Amino acid sequence: MPELKRLHADHAPAILAFELANRTYFAASISDRGDDFFDQFSDRYNASLAEQEAGVCAFYVLVAGDGSALGRFNLYDLEDGTARLGYRVAQQIAGRGVATATVQELCQLAAARHGLRTLRAATSHDNVASQKVLTKVGFVPVGPAAPADLGGKSGTWYQRDLQP
Numbered sequence: 492m493p494e495l496k497r498l499h500a501d502h503a504p505a506i507l508a509f510e511l512a513n514r515t516y517f518a519a520s521i522s523d524r525g526d527d528f529f530d531q532f533s534d535r536y537n538a539s540l541a542e543q544e545a546g547v548c549a550f551y552v553l554v555a556g557d558g559s560a561l562g563r564f565n566l567y568d569l570e571d572g573t574a575r576l577g578y579r580v581a582q583q584i585a586g587r588g589v590a591t592a593t594v595q596e597l598c599q600l601a602a603a604r605h606g607l608r609t610l611r612a613a614t615s616h617d618n619v620a621s622q623k624v625l626t627k628v629g630f631v632p633v634g635p636a637a638p639a640d641l642g643g644k645s646g647t648w649y650q651r652d653l654q655p
Contacts, residue, residue: 493561493589495596498543498550502560503536506552509560509581516582520618522642549605553580553593562590564597572608574601578624585620595628602653610651615644625649 496502510524510532517523528535542548547569553562562580576597580590601607613636614621630649638645 493553493555493584493593495551495564495593495600496554498539498552500540502552502554503533505554505558505560506536506563507532509563513579513581516585517579520620521579521615522644549574549601551597551600553589562593564593566597566601566605566607566610569605569607572606574605574607574610576601576610576612590620590624591627594624598628598651598653608653610653612649613640613646614649615641615646617644618646622647622649625651 498506507529511529514523539548539550543550549566549569551564551566552560553564555561560581561584562578564576564578566574566576568575576594578590578594578597580593598610601610610630611633612621612625612630614625615636626649628651630651632647633650634648636646636648640646640648
C-alpha cells in the first residue's frame with residue numbers, strides 16, 4: 492500500500508526517477524518542466540527542502556512499498572491559512588483513484604498539520620483527470636486561471652474550504 496510521506500533528502504533519487512519516467516506522460520496534460528529542471532535537479536531539490544524547512548511550502552511524496560515514488564503532492568505558498576495545491580501521479584497508477592484518495596488525505600493533513608483553512612488549485616481546461624479529482628474531493632471552480640498560472644495554458648482555479 493503506498494504511503495504519503497513528507498519530502499526529505501533521501502527521496503531525491505526516487506523523485507528524479509519518477510519525473511524522468513513520467514515526463515512524456517505529464518507533458519500531455521501539463522507544461523513540461525523543461526531540460527533545466529533535470530539539469531539543475533539537485534539544486535532545485537535542495538531549494539525545495541529549504542522552502543519546506545522555512546514553512547513556506549510543504550512537499551509530500553506518495554511512496555510505494557519498494558521505495559519508488561508514485562506521486563508528488565505539494566502545498567505551495569502557505570500564508571494566512573491558505574495554500575496552493577499541486578500534484579502529479581505516475582502513469583502506471585493513473586485512473587485508479589489513487590490521486591483522489593491522496594488529495595483527500597493531503598486536505599486532512601493541510602488542516603491538521605499545517606493549520607490551513609483554504610486550498611486553491613489551478614488546472615488547465617484539457618486536464619480533465621485533474622478536474623475530476625478536485626471535484627470529487629470537494630473543490631469548486633472559483634474563476635479563470637491565466638496562462639501564467641499554468642505554464643502557458645489557460646484553465647480554471649478551484650478552491651476548497653477545509654475543516655479544522
